[in-house]
Amino acid sequence: MASIQPININLIVPCYNEEAVLPETSRQLLAMLGKLQVQGRIDGESRVTFVDDGSRDRTWQMIEELSRQDARVHGIKLSRNQGHQNALLAGLLSARGDVLVSLDADLQDDIDAIPRMLDEYERGADIVYGVRARRDTDTVFKRWTARAYYGLLRKFGVDIVPDHADFRLMSRRSLDALRDFREVNLFLRGIIPMLGFRTAIVTYDRLSRFAGESKYPVLKMLALALNGIFSFSTVPLQWITVFGFILSAASMAIGIWALFIRFATTLAIPGWASTVIPMYFLGGLQLLALGIIGGYLSRIYSETKQRPRFIIEKSI
Missing domain, CATH: 1.10.287 (Helix Hairpins)
Structure with missing residues (x-):
């Protein structure tokens, strides 16, 4: 169901040393915006905003070049590496748009789920979670630890959406509410459900990384997991x-x-x-x-x- 008024959408993409994947990511995201604009679902001011989290490679130079090539590409450069959660928050709190969709730069989040997220937004959802339909592409160890972790958080009383990372749509009023959360130890997967607005879930199949390597090795994943426990449960x-x-x-x-x-x-x-x-x-x-x-x-x-x-x- 198309909305009466086209939506101004902004795709927020945190980047850390992503020069290998940025050209293809930009191409696919801009193609998605073009398709949605032709359908009359989004307006001509919709854009992609890349957030450079203090990259050591040519990520920022490539963002500048992509912006010169297409006015729909915008960029935010952080003064130093602050970590994925802070880079994502910088984009969410700084970017314009009626609706912001956050996703990773590696193209593992299926962008074909974005139109279905807009469907849920048009039906009244302020927050739409992108949730993995299955985890059969993960190793047995990763699948088991992920399920155990989500189960543990639930037992600790943390309101969290299982198999959801940071692929989500947020309305402007939910983003304004997020601005009031001031904690330094960020775990957005736990904070967003606390906002209390109407939510919806869109399932998708997680894809293989297009290029480059994961920026979340085991130690960083462990640190994020501990943050989720210590920040939301006593x-x-x-x-x-x-x-x-x-x-x-x-x-x-x-x-x-x-x-x-x-x-x-x-x-x-x-x-x-x-x-x-x-x-x-x-x-x-x-x-x-x-x-x-x-x-x-x-x-x-x-x-x-x-x-x-x-x-x-x-x-x-």
Whole structure:
């Protein structure tokens, strides 16, 4: 169903060292805009905005060249690398448009899902999530860890859309609401559902990366996963308390048992293993508890400094 008034849409594409894929990404996205404009669904001011997240290659030079070739291409250059989530936020908060669609530069997000996202927007959805229809192209390890992670977040009380990354459509009023969220430790997949507007889901098949290499190695994925837990749930802190009570009771029981063996029997042996095992076990648990508490404290430290999440060096 076509809208009465053409929509001004802006495609937000965070980039970090993406020179290998940018020409093809730009070509496909501009072709999509052209197709939608011919159909009368979007207006002539619709555009693509690439956000250069402090790339070390020729990404920004290529964005400038693409902009000279086609006025629909715009760019935002951050002063330094701030990470994918901050680069994405910079685009969402800085770009114009009635509707913004965020997607990755590697063309793994199927752009053919964008017209279906617009359908849902026209039906009244302010936020439309692009959700993977299946994960059979992933390795067994990645598929299992992804499902376990989403399940864990749900158990922690985090409102999150399973199998959704950052491929989504957002209306202007949902973006205005997002502007009020000031946290430095960003996990947009957890923040967006908190906005509370009407949402919809569009499924798609994730494609192979067109060129280049993933900018999310295991350590970065782990850091993002921990951010999702520490930023939206205090359940781990509650678990520490529960485990502390349980282990205190268990330690007391072991102590009583050890005293019984020592004074009521002749079975006590010097250097008894039951003395060493609980000591190491409790020591390890204490370190784990301190690590979890440290995770929260480090994020509190970052938030209290209130440093800017990104600095825009240049825009075109």
